[in-house]
Amino acid sequence: MQDLQDYPTLNFQHLDTLWLQVTGTLCNLACLHCFISCGPKNDNHPMMSLSLIKDTLKAAATQGTREYYFTGGEPFLHPEIKEIISLTLAQGPLTILTNAILIDDEMASWLAKTFEDSPYSFDLRVSLDGTTPEENDTIRGRGTFVQIIAAIERLVGHGLNPVITVTTCHAELAADEGRQKFIELLKAHNITQPRLKFLMPFKIGRESRRKGGEGCYTPAERLYLEDVPDPNSDHLQCDSCRMVTAHGVWPCPILIEEEGARMSDALEDSLHPIKLNYSACYTCHVGGVSCKT
Template identity: 30%
Template sequence: TAQFAVASASELELVRRWCQKTGNTLVSTLMVEQDTGHVTVCRGRPRNPGSMIPADRMPGARLWLYTNFHCNLACDYCCVASSPKTDPRLLGIDNIQALVTEAADWGVKELYLTGGEPFLLPDIDVIVRACVDRLPTTLLTNGMLFRGHGLRKLQAMPRQGFALQISVDSPTPEVHDSHRGVGSWKRALAGIRVALDEGFTVRVAATISAHDDPALDQLHALFDGLGIPRADQVIRP
């Protein structure tokens, strides 16, 4: 997909005609003023012409913010190579507030905060409140720092319009710990229990090899036992 700025109704019509001629799909339009805004174009035609992308998956519906890049873990598959030795590269509260304000004005519906490990930031509770004040927000965390100062930061976060997403890679420690470090599975589950006890919405995320992976039913059983609704169990092949 790609986004294009349009500065007039004639430019918007030109994009529509271009999509028709080239076999691409005009997914959405968002006009900030009467004749200005942006359009989202998807390459090619949908396989099923009667189906469209769900609203919450539409390009531009979500803004992901990498609050920092350092982490208390060094997972071997981390897509941004985070670790305790990584340059933090802090985004900072001022930049985050500016981006969130702009995103809300442009029609973004949902915010995701990730890292690195956001709970390493001394002001993560302030960042979360600033985000939730504008848009529904999800924070991705390994759930291992909910004690001491980390617990106090957690307790200071809002419960409404906010969710924590914690990854659990397997229904037993072996696979999870082989990628994330010995003891990390047990501490992740302990973090989930703390967050639930504090009244937070907790979403758990797991990636498995296929929909028929035996781990699927085992993961559901584990998450069911923790009291997490199926709607908040994100298990993907």
């Protein structure tokens, strides 16, 4: 059994990136690899109210935050998502992580217009976990490949070019051949300049239960002092980001369901060093994983 002092400390540099869990853990899908077990019935973290989002944006501006990310859950489930996007883009660049299924033609058109008019960069990241229905739907649910591709086509039809995010549950997708298949798939759907991001799965949440528990971290898959000897190391996103949900502030988007990871009620009280004592930290360190684009 390790003590907290056996794990590395990471100093906080500056609040470059603020993540907002705008719809909490509510999602229209319930993907088998979801590291925070989101789904239609998971309201462990409820939707953030518009007033909480406004207060959070104000606090973030005070800290000189440089960029914003929305994730969930599914951000487009939020009934006030357009106002939230507009408010955020008034103060900095924004990226939204989405499965895109709820983006209908009207929303795609509004997003394209907002993209055109915004003083700051605005990007969408659409998750897709295979180049065929068989590959994707075993992870994301039956019928989702067709729905996600249709949503990508709607976005492309309105002139947007989302980043396609692939979680490499099928390890071969991360290899050159797998990447090439994605490029060909996207080109076949009129994306002339495909943008792809590959992420290793975090073996927590629902992913830890996939394949009957085989996906869990082993006791050796933890970080120790010798792994990150310099507390000013800058290879992990949590030296310069925080995540806000309706229930408070966490170090990053990955740990919001990990017991003990909650940092504070207010953003300004969370800007201090953290201990890298969670198994998911191993994936960030070893895999070089950052949720940022």
